[in-house]
Amino acid sequence: MDAQRPAILAQDLVKRFGDFTAVNGVSFEVQPGQIFGFLGPNGAGKTTTIRMILGLLKPTAGRAEVLGLPVAQAAAQIRPRVGYMSQRFSLYNDLTVRQNLTFFGRAYGLSDAELAERMRQALDMAGLAGREHVRTKDLSGGWRQRLALSAAVLHRPQVLFLDEPTAGVDPVSRRAFWDMLYSLAAEGVTVLVTTHYMDEAEHCQRLAFIQRGRLTACGSPEEIKRSLMPGPVLELAPADAGAALQALRRAQQAGRLPPAEIELYGSRLHVVAPEAHRLRRPIARALKAAGLDPGPMDLIEPSLEDVFIASMR
Amino acid sequence: MSTRRILAVARKEIHHILRDRATLFLVLFTPTALLLLMAYALTVDLKHVPIAVLDYDRSPISRRFVAQITAGQDLDLYAQVGSYDEIERLLVQGSIKAALILDPAFARDLYALRGMPMQVIIDGTEPESGAFAVDHIARRAETFVTQALAAQLQARGLPAETLRSIDLRVRTWYNPDLKPKNDVIPGLISMVLGMPALSVALALAHEREHGTLEQLLATPIGRAELLLGKILPYIAVGLINVALIPALAIFWFRIPFHGSFPLFFALSAVFLFAILALGTLVGVFMRTQAAALALSFLVIFFPGFFLTGIFFPLASMPEEVRLEVLGLPGTHYAIITRGIFLPGVGLEVLWPYAVFLLVLGTAFTAVAALFFRKKLG
Structure with a gap:
């Protein structure tokens, strides 16, 4: 592969379905x-x-390249060198672990000898050794996703596309899944992953935000925070966060509090505004007026979730 | 095209089929069971049709006529009745399918050689039984009147041999007993073998419905490779049925099989390729299994039933329909099965149909592969 070339290149990609522009x-x-x-x-x-x-x-317009090859012309050369885990569960539920791996190995043209070797490694990587004959539908969600990832990398792809691979998977399993991703990246595999989980986004080297078909930000997590979130966030720890949130929203509606994004964050509240520190006083006043204890207030660095929610407004 | 990738898909498909015992059973035995069922439903020989008799004459002659008509297995005398009202009640109840009414002048007119005044009422909701009864009564009446005539001629000292009715002798070749099953069952085989095509259409729709199709298309497996890989195992399944079904036809229904088994097997494989390719076309077009099921019935079974000449001869179809019918694999296969079963003809006669099937199968696969590309997303 040409070292100067990006592993994945998307250039002005546009997709329209009738009147609806999905990607712009x-x-x-x-x-x-x-x-x-x-x-x-x-x-x-x-x-x-x-x-x-x-x-x-x-695409309706624009072009894409993978590993320096144009997708429109060279799909057949690209396919064997990339792996893909589609959004929905991508394996066959009614087949066993081994049957699934065997099928995808053969689909990518592995010889029987290669397949035996890779299968052993894949089972080790997914922690499924000894469970080869279990039907895939009898595995729990986390195991299934790890198996799906193992199947997607059986043919040693250089680029891996993962579409919401951890949706609906418990935190421990997500952790295990990401450990697998790190070791793949360490081996030089390029990974493009979509996710809803902001803690996962923090683990990526680069991020792109897409909204209504357009990229709204692209860069490292720090760059994105800087570009989308001009200031720190005010974090409140009131005794009753739910009641406090309602009191503050009422105060906003009544015009007693300047506009700001207020979101529940566990038992805390995050207030996002261009100059959040100026809101300390009005907030304290509004809460006291409602008979609530404002509790401690701190200015903190915004998390990606703050950025994400703020950018969606 | 890579044989290895086609085989990878085929093996996976076999795993799917073997995985689920219920599906396996269904795929292997539904065509046979269907044949058994339909053969019985469609070839009921009409026998013991119940009728009522309203005899206004009540003469020894009229009684003899009724006895002759209801002798044998064709018509059963359900009741002697006294009025039309009773006939109507029995017809409505469904106890009888027809009624015979003999005029008070029945015997008198017969003696006077003026005819046989009588009436037959049939149940129009079941015209086949009614027509059968009318036909039977008319034939018996003819014999009866000839006999009565002969008796009178003899009584007057005239030679009765001068009375000869037309002697038309019909010979039916290939199916000498004119048993409907001999004709229907070879035709039915082409229909029940459409079942594997339904399975393959469902298997494809299943991949789309469960999102695995997208995964497949991202692998190096090509569209045509995927379709051929899907078809192969079902050809094998179909051939198991091809072995079971003639056995059933020959040993259970006792239908003569005059042709060559290897030829029947080979041409059945060609038919299976064509009908399964049609199944993949259905599977490619439909997004859900339910839709694929509905379309399969529309393009695989109904036309197979009505248009392929199994029950209605091709010659009786309007010109423009006949052309469409040539695009259905069942049309050609019905001709092949009938030809091999009854007259026992060989490839020298059947080769055009085999070629047609090969062309159809290839065309269906090509169109399916072409449309596949456009149908994702």
């Missing part, structure tokens, strides 16, 4: 060996973009 001029690059996070609400165009880059969907 999306461009980005992913360098070899990077873990690239693709973030956005449901229906923002993440899956459509991935499908275009994989050559499963013909």
Whole structure:
């Protein structure tokens, strides 16, 4: 592979379905060996973009390259060198672990000897050794996703596309899944992953935010925070966060509090505004007026979730 | 095209089929069971049709006539009745399918050689039984009147041999007993073998419905490879049925099989390729299994039933329909099965149909592969 070339290149990709524009001029690059996070609400165009880059969907306009090869012309050369985990569970539920791995191995043209070797490694990697003959549907969600990832990398792809691989998976299993991703990236595999989980986004080297078909931000997590969130966030720890949130929203409606994004964050409240520190006093006043204890207030660094929610407004 | 990838898909498909015992059983035995069921439903020989008799004459002659008509297995005398009202009640109840009314002048007119005044009422909701009864009564009446005539001629000292009715002798070749099952069952085989095509359509729709199709299309497996890989195991399944079904036809229904088994097997494989390719076309077009099921019935079974000449001869179809019918694999296979079963003809006669099937199968696969590309997303 040409070292100067990005592993994935999207250039002004556009996809229209009738009157609806699902993807509207999306461009980005992913360098070899990077873990690239693709973030956005449901229906923002993440899956459509991935499908275009994989050559499963013909773009209305724009072009994509994978490993320096144009997708429109060279899909057949690209396919054996990339792996894909589609959004929905991508394995066959009625087949066993071994049958699934065998099928995908053969689909990618592995010889029987290669297949035996890779299968052993895949089972070790997914922690499924000894469970080869279990039907896939009898595995729990986390195990299934690890198996799906093992199947997707059986043929040693250079680029891996993962569409919401951890949706609906418990935190421990998500952790295990990401450990697998790190070791793949360490081996030089380029990973493009979409996710809803902001803690996962923090683990990516680069991120892109997509909203209504357009990229709203692209860069490292720090760059994104800086570009989308001009200041720190005010964090409140009131005794009763729910009641406090209601009191503050009422105060906003009554015009006693300047506009700001206030979100519940566990038992705390995050207030996002251009100059959040100036809101300390009005907030304390509004809460006291409602008979509530404001509790401690701190200015903190915004999390990606703050950025994400703020950028969606 | 890579044989290895086609085989990978085929093996996976076999795993799917073997995985689920219920599906396995269904796929293997439904065509046979269907044949058994339909053969019985469609070839009921009409026998013991119940009728009522309203005899206004009540003469020894009229009684003899009724006795002759209801002798044997064709018509059963359900009741002697006294009025039309009773006939109507029995017809409505469904106890009788027809009624015979003999005029008070029945015997008198017969003696006077003026005819046989009588009436037959049939149940129009079941015209086949009624027509059968009318036909039977008319034939018996003819014999009866000839006999009565002969008796009178003899009584007057005239030679009765001068009375010869037309002697038309019909010979039916290939199916000498004119048993409907001999004709229907070879035709039915082409229909029940459409079942594997339904399975393959469902299997494809299943992949789409469960999202695994998208995963498949991202692998190096090509569209045509995927379709051929899907078809192969079902050809094998179909051939198991091809072995079971003639056995059933020959040993259970006692239908003569005059042709060559290897030829029947080979041409059945060609038919299976064509009908399964049609099944993949259905599977490619439909997004859900329910829709694929509905379309399968529309394009695989109904036309197979009505248009392929199994029950209604091709010659009786309007010109424009006949052309469409040539695009249905069942049309050609019905001709092949009938030809091999009854007259026992060989490839020298059947080759055009085999070629047609190969062309159809290839065309269906090509169109399916072409449309596959456009149908994702």
